[in-house]
Amino acid sequence: MALKTTTTNMVPAFLAMAVMNATKALEATGADVIHLEVGQPSSPPPPAVNRALIKALDDVSTHGYSVAFGEWPLRQRIAGHYADWYGAKVDPACIAVTPGSSLGFALAFLAGFDRGDRIAVATPGYPAYRNLLMALGLEPVLMPARATEGWLPSLEELVASGEPLPDGMLLASPANPTGVVMSDDDVRDVCIWCHKNGVRLIMDEIYHGLTFGGRPTTALLHSDSVIVVNSFSKFFSMTGWRVGWAIFPPDMLDTVERLAQNMYIGPPRPMQAGAIAAFDDYAILDAEAARYRENRDILTSRLPQDFLGDMAPSDGAFYLYADISKLGMTTPDSIGMAEAMLNETHVAVTPGVDFDKAEGHRHLRLSYAGSTADMKEASRRINDWLPSYLRQVGSSAAE
Ligand SMILES: Cc1ncc(COP(=O)(O)O)c(C=O)c1O
Known part of the structure; x- marks a missing residue:
């Protein structure tokens, strides 16, 4: 006889955490993964x-x-x-x-x-x-x-x-x-x-x-x-x-x-x-906030503008909400793109569907809470990889 379960079983998973699990599995194979998926400071407390x-x-x-x-x-x-x-x-x-x-x-x-x-x-x-x-x-x-x-x-x-x-x-x-x-x-x-x-x-x-x-x-x-x-x-x-x-x-x-x-x-x-x-020491923490700002500026200036699309103005927290709909794909697919990016470049990001069921397929969330070196390396990897990904998915913007 089937036992009763509650409707709370219907609660959706938190995709950012699922991406984090996938990155952990990849890291276990020795891959050097850059974590832009989880909103977590890379610095210790004061x-x-x-x-x-x-x-x-x-x-x-x-x-x-x-x-x-x-x-x-x-x-x-x-x-x-x-x-x-x-x-x-x-x-x-x-x-x-x-x-x-x-x-x-x-x-x-x-x-x-x-x-x-x-x-x-x-x-x-x-x-x-x-x-x-x-x-x-x-x-x-x-x-x-x-x-x-x-x-x-x-x-x-x-x-x-x-x-x-x-x-x-x-x-x-x-x-x-x-x-x-x-x-x-x-x-x-x-x-x-x-x-x-x-x-x-x-x-x-x-x-x-x-x-x-x-x-x-x-x-x-x-x-x-x-x-x-x-x-x-x-x-x-x-x-x-x-x-x-x-x-x-x-x-x-x-x-x-x-x-x-x-x-x-x-x-x-x-x-x-x-x-x-x-x-006790706001100055140490304010210095971290200044570093996040620098990280944001690195990503926004180095990532391709059509990858960022109509991005929201990131004036706080440590997230960019990139709008991938300007990349010439027939149907933007943030889950597929995040998966490909993780597997092919070892850069982890979160698909927008976590945050918006209806429109999130058009967005990727990038957290810039990590180190400044990681932001530079992530931008380099994404820039190098994007043309081949766009060819793979038959984008009209593919070179
Ligand atoms: C907007 C927002 N509120 C609340 C939380 C939960 O934070 P915590 O339980 O660690 O205080 C998060 C975590 O990412 C968040 O982004």
């Missing part, structure tokens, strides 16, 4: 972070459970970060330290919405938002972000669709996969609009710090009802540490705390002891 972790490991009390919202000194330190960077006053009681921002999203979705609620998300967008929403019985409402509109989703279009307004909206700035940064005015306007219309806004600010035109504003300055999610993964170079944070409005705290207790008891405690030192 040395103070490692020292704080090592010191904490000698203290037996750090090996126990943490309380659900995390250790109070870290929450205070995060509140201090908002004062330093944004001039924002944040009550540490509203800050939940989470196992990566990924669990911050899960808390926000579970505490903010009921089954069947509709949540607007930008497309292309980070696939785990959509996939997790569906796993939790929530309905993602896709808001297209197109080249013609500066790669930002349009509130006017959402309203004009004639559908009821969504219960929630989730936006990221800087965004993954495009690297697009919302202006401070756009952040303020969306905060005001959501608050006025009873739409619960969740702002993903995990790429803050990695913007190439100054520090953007935080949504917290413009709304009392917004949930802000952030992480030590990206700017702080601590992906594997699994520490993030989320800031909730006071009326949600009780629910969120009970959810956190039942979902994961508390965030990893030694990692929190290390993370507290992450704010």
Whole structure:
């Protein structure tokens, strides 16, 4: 007799991770793979972070459970970060330290919405938002972000669709996969609009710090009802540490705390002891951000312009969203092209279908979080390989 399984089995795989697995298999054969597929800094966290972790490991009390919202000194330190960077006053009681921002999203979705609620998300967008929403019985409402509109989703279009307004909206700035940064005015306007219309806004600010035109504003300055999610993964170079944070409005705290207790008891405690030192030296981290900017400039100046196509302006994060539709292929196929590129040049990139089911066959995401030498070598390999690939697929642009 067939045993029951749940509908969460239907949750799609995260293709970027599948590409990472394929690259690992290739590397096991001795291939020298350049990783432009996964959004993960190649640099370590600041040395103070490692020292704080090592010191904490000698203290037996750090090996126990943490309380659900995390250790109070870290929450205070995060509140201090908002004062330093944004001039924002944040009550540490509203800050939940989470196992990566990924669990911050899960808390926000579970505490903010009921089954069947509709949540607007930008497309292309980070696939785990959509996939997790569906796993939790929530309905993602896709808001297209197109080249013609500066790669930002349009509130006017959402309203004009004639559908009821969504219960929630989730936006990221800087965004993954495009690297697009919302202006401070756009952040303020969306905060005001959501608050006025009873739409619960969740702002993903995990790429803050990695913007190439100054520090953007935080949504917290413009709304009392917004949930802000952030992480030590990206700017702080601590992906594997699994520490993030989320800031909730006071009326949600009780629910969120009970959810956190039942979902994961508390965030990893030694990692929190290390993370507290992450704010001690912004200069080291700013230097990394400057390096990403240089990496971006290497890729955009060295890669063929028709390979980049109508690329989104990558003003933040560490991604280029290349538009391969200008390469003269009858049907652009980002999965096939990424596979061929990996096998024939050993450069790994992520097909756009991960981020946009409808249009993603026309895009490849390239992460420039790696070393500058890798960016130069990847550009060389792609330039050398592209003509033969275009001949193989019968492109009209083939020489
Ligand atoms: C836009 C965005 N949000 C959230 C995450 C999850 O990050 P973490 O759980 O490591 O904090 C990622 C990871 O790549 C991301 O790109």
